[in-house]
Amino acid sequence: MLKWLVDEELAMLAINTNKLISESDVECIPKRVQCAIIDETIAVGEIKHFFTTDGWTAVQQIINAKKQRATWVCPVCSEDASTKSICCNRCLEWSHFICARVNVKSKQWFCTICKLAAK
Numbered sequence: 001m002l003k004w005l006v007d008e009e010l011a012m013l014a015i016n017t018n019k020l021i022s023e024s025d026v027e028c029i030p031k032r033v034q035c036a037i038i039d040e041t042i043a044v045g046e047i048k049h050f051f052t053t054d055g056w057t058a059v060q061q062i063i064n065a066k067k068q069r070a071t072w073v074c075p076v077c078s079e080d081a082s083t084k085s086i087c088c089n090r091c092l093e094w095s096h097f098i099c100a101r102v103n104v105k106s107k108q109w110f111c112t113i114c115k116l117a118a119k
């Protein structure tokens with residue numbers, strides 16, 4: 001699911017611009033893709049062919065910067081959400097179970113912001 005989001009987004013970008021994704025394009029990629037890109041389940045090498053050399057360097061810098069940020073911040077309470085939290089299927093932000101008012105890990109979950117946006 002996460003992998004699909006990333007590939008789809010980048011593929012669309014490559015198709016829309018009809019060229020490889022360059023360094024300046026990387027900065028335009030939505031935040032949710034930047035979060036998705038460091039997900040453990042994604043083999044980032046698979047999307048490398050969508051990028052120019054500069055573009056790929058920029059992506060790797062984003063990945064490194066994100067990995068150095070050891071904690072995920074819950075958008076509800078602004079506290080560390082690295083444990084007891086759930087990931088939104090749309091924006092890929094992590095929220096605490098308590099803040100999100102959920103108590104089971106469901107396959108599909110959307111945060112309040114995304115729920116409102118979907119309406």
Ligand SMILES: [Zn+2]
Binds near residue numbers: 078
């Ligand atoms: Zn929270």
Ligand SMILES: [Zn+2]
Binds near residue numbers: 090092093
């Ligand atoms: Zn969300």
